[in-house]
Amino acid sequence: MDPDEKAPETHVEAAGDDALAKVLLVDDREDKLLAIGLVLEPLRATVITARSGKEALRLVLQHEFAVILLDVSMPIMDGFEAAALIRQRKSSERTPIIFITAMSATDTHATRGYSLGAVDYIYAPVLPDVLRAKVGVFIDLFERSREIRRQADWLRQEAERRALNLETRLDGLLNRLNVGVFRSTVEGQLINANPAFRRIFGIAANADLTGINIANLYQQTEERSMLVQRLEREGRIQDHHVRQRRVDGAVIWASLSKTLVSETGSGRWIDGLVEDITTRKEAEAALIAKSEELARSNAELEEFAYIASHDLQEPLRMVASYSSLVADRYAAVLDDKGRVFLGHLVEGAKRMQNLVRDILAYSKVGKSTALQEVDCEALIEKVLYNLQQMIEDCGAEIRRMPLPTVTGDPVLIGQIFQNLIGNALKFRTKDARPVVAINVAQGEREWRFSVTDNGIGIAPEYHERIFRVFQRLHTASEYAGTGIGLAICRKAIEHHGGTITLESEVGKGATFTFAIPLAAMRAGAQVATSV
Amino acid sequence: MSASQSGFILLVEDNAGDRMLFSEALEYARCDIALHVAASAEEALRVIREPDPARGLPRLIVLDLHMPGKDGKAMLSELADLPQAAGVPVMMLTSSNRPRDQEECLALGACGFRVKPNDWVGYQELIAYLQPFWQSAQRVGGA
Numbered sequence: 001m002d003p004d005e006k007a008p009e010t011h012v013e014a015a016g017d018d019a020l021a022k023v024l025l026v027d028d029r030e031d032k033l034l035a036i037g038l039v040l041e042p043l044r045a046t047v048i049t050a051r052s053g054k055e056a057l058r059l060v061l062q063h064e065f066a067v068i069l070l071d072v073s074m075p076i077m078d079g080f081e082a083a084a085l086i087r088q089r090k091s092s093e094r095t096p097i098i099f100i101t102a103m104s105a106t107d108t109h110a111t112r113g114y115s116l117g118a119v120d121y122i123y124a125p126v127l128p129d130v131l132r133a134k135v136g137v138f139i140d141l142f143e144r145s146r147e148i149r150r151q152a153d154w155l156r157q158e159a160e161r162r163a164l165n166l167e168t169r170l171d172g173l174l175n176r177l178n179v180g181v182f183r184s185t186v187e188g189q190l191i192n193a194n195p196a197f198r199r200i201f202g203i204a205a206n207a208d209l210t211g212i213n214i215a216n217l218y219q220q221t222e223e224r225s226m227l228v229q230r231l232e233r234e235g236r237i238q239d240h241h242v243r244q245r246r247v248d249g250a251v252i253w254a255s256l257s258k259t260l261v262s263e264t265g266s267g268r269w270i271d272g273l274v275e276d277i278t279t280r281k282e283a284e285a286a287l288i289a290k291s292e293e294l295a296r297s298n299a300e301l302e303e304f305a306y307i308a309s310h311d312l313q314e315p316l317r318m319v320a321s322y323s324s325l326v327a328d329r330y331a332a333v334l335d336d337k338g339r340v341f342l343g344h345l346v347e348g349a350k351r352m353q354n355l356v357r358d359i360l361a362y363s364k365v366g367k368s369t370a371l372q373e374v375d376c377e378a379l380i381e382k383v384l385y386n387l388q389q390m391i392e393d394c395g396a397e398i399r400r401m402p403l404p405t406v407t408g409d410p411v412l413i414g415q416i417f418q419n420l421i422g423n424a425l426k427f428r429t430k431d432a433r434p435v436v437a438i439n440v441a442q443g444e445r446e447w448r449f450s451v452t453d454n455g456i457g458i459a460p461e462y463h464e465r466i467f468r469v470f471q472r473l474h475t476a477s478e479y480a481g482t483g484i485g486l487a488i489c490r491k492a493i494e495h496h497g498g499t500i501t502l503e504s505e506v507g508k509g510a511t512f513t514f515a516i517p518l519a520a521m522r523a524g525a526q527v528a529t530s531v
Numbered sequence: 532m533s534a535s536q537s538g539f540i541l542l543v544e545d546n547a548g549d550r551m552l553f554s555e556a557l558e559y560a561r562c563d564i565a566l567h568v569a570a571s572a573e574e575a576l577r578v579i580r581e582p583d584p585a586r587g588l589p590r591l592i593v594l595d596l597h598m599p600g601k602d603g604k605a606m607l608s609e610l611a612d613l614p615q616a617a618g619v620p621v622m623m624l625t626s627s628n629r630p631r632d633q634e635e636c637l638a639l640g641a642c643g644f645r646v647k648p649n650d651w652v653g654y655q656e657l658i659a660y661l662q663p664f665w666q667s668a669q670r671v672g673g674a
Binding site: 314 | 546597652654
């Protein structure tokens with residue numbers, strides 16, 4: 001029987017990593033193969049046998065072995081010759097080899113064996129426990145290194161997979177982004193750019209980017225040299241707004257961010273982001289134009305109110321002055337009816353004058369006066385002094401708590417208090433002593449002032465209407481006034497960024513509450529630190 | 532007394548109604564001073580440039596700010612260039628008290644700024660207010 005043909009087909013290498021480790025057993029004697037095979041049986045390994053060195057060489061090409069057990073004395077090719085050839089095979093150059101020899105331990109054998117890369121010797125007769133233990137160590141070693149290799153493979157594949165994933169995502173992002181991303185040399189030659197960059201500058205998708213110099217994409221080429229100088233100094237530029245020029249010549253507004261990158265060995269370049277902000281810029285410009293227009297029309301309105309009130313006052317003064325002159329000088333020559341007629345004339349002219357004066361006052365609320373610290377305590381003293389005659393005439397009681405210092409326009413806040421307290425006194429009931437309470441509470445972001453009276457009250461359906469210009473709930477003979485006081489109050493409070501509300505029912509008095517923000521919240525308002 | 536013969540008030544006012552009220556109030560207050568009314572700045576400037584030798588210069592000019600043609604401010608500037616008007620106080624009268632107007636007029640040499648009265652009583656008060664101005668001017672002129 002040709003030993004070469006005896007290669008056990010049942011031991012063909014299994015494909016999976018989890019396959020048992022393989023041990024190659026080489027001996028020319030069947031009985032020894034069987035005996036050693038039995039000794040190794042308890043191990044977690046597949047034992048493959050070869051009857052000659054030649055067969056062993058063939059097998060090492062087909063399988064990866066954890067360890068090779070090699071009989072030294074074999075005909076044709078002895079163990080040492082076989083080992084030398086096994087070592088020449090790439091796949092088995094490092095496979096551990098244990099020589100089994102019946103010969104007594106001679107140094108020449110051992111030296112020869114070790115020089116061939118043997119890791120150990122076992123002497124016949126073989127001690128089963130020793131052989132099993134030695135082979136077991138190599139199987140264990142093989143399995144561990146196989147496991148380590150497997151983990152390393154998995155890690156490498158995972159890293160590759162992640163890198164690929166990241167790259168795909170980055171590519172996807174760069175392609176979908178509306179922001180242009182590009183890299184150029186310091187001199188301005190474009191190296192690469194994403195699709196958005198091409199869109200922004202109108203560069204065809206198939207055009208060669210490297211032929212483009214960034215400097216030509218500026219409306220003014222010098223702008224770029226200035227930016228590069230800044231980059232050299234500061235390393236990066238953030239959100240720089242500049243006029244750029246598309247390749248079709250159209251001028252756009254762009255926001256540029258650039259970083260100067262230098263990597264050892266590969267030189268320096270500029271990484272940049274560019275965003276087309278033309279629409280935003282145009283909207284901003286439109287907004288500025290709008291607000292300028294608004295300011296202009298406000299100024300015109302102010303001028304109109306001034307001129308109108310002036311021109312209205314002129315003839316009114318004539319009516320008022322001459323009617324009062326006639327009343328003063330000629331009342332005696334008129335009959336009773338004539339004197340009543342004249343009285344209406346004088347009164348009507350006076351009321352009209354008050355209306356004109358109040359329209360002027362209303363139109364003046366909100367003119368840009370600087371906000372300042374307003375001592376409400378001192379302010380209310382002044383207001384109560386102005387109203388003193390009225391307070392005494394109706395015997396009113398004023399109850400108030402100490403008032404804070406707020407940020408605001410002293411004239412307007414004075415008007416608010418004067419109008420609210422004046423109203424509280426004016427709309428009193430005939431059957432009770434008027435009581436006006438002025439209170440204040442500090443909220444999280446505002447001062448809340450309130451003026452409460454025990455007067456005639458206001459029906460809920462009028463709570464909104466009374467804040468509008470010229471809205472009056474009573475005839476002039478009942479309660480005098482132009483109906484503009486509360487409109488001035490609301491406008492003045494809103495000018496401070498505050499609100500005014502009303503709680504009232506007919507016959508149950510009224511409470512007006514208004515809030516003045518702690519800090520000036522009006523856009524563009526500036527607080528003067530001292531008066 | 533010589534005061535009645537020497538000196539007068541020059542009222543520069545385009546509105547006839549105002550001119551008459553001023554004149555009435557002056558008369559009512561029994562002030563012993565003459566009144567010359569000019570309906571425009573041009574007319575008033577002639578009174579200063581070519582004074583009537585018998586009457587001389589006014590002791591007080593009462594000047595309306597808003598007038599068609601040459602207005603109060605323009606007249607103030609021209610008065611500043613007339614040496615003969617140097618000692619004559621000018622009181623501005625206007626129907627609105629805009630702070631900017633007030634500052635400008637004072638800077639141009641006006642001695643004061645009054646809002647036009649709204650009724651007859653107001654006119655009487657205006658005359659009482661003006662009295663010291665022409666009286667002190669009389670002393671200056673007489674010195």
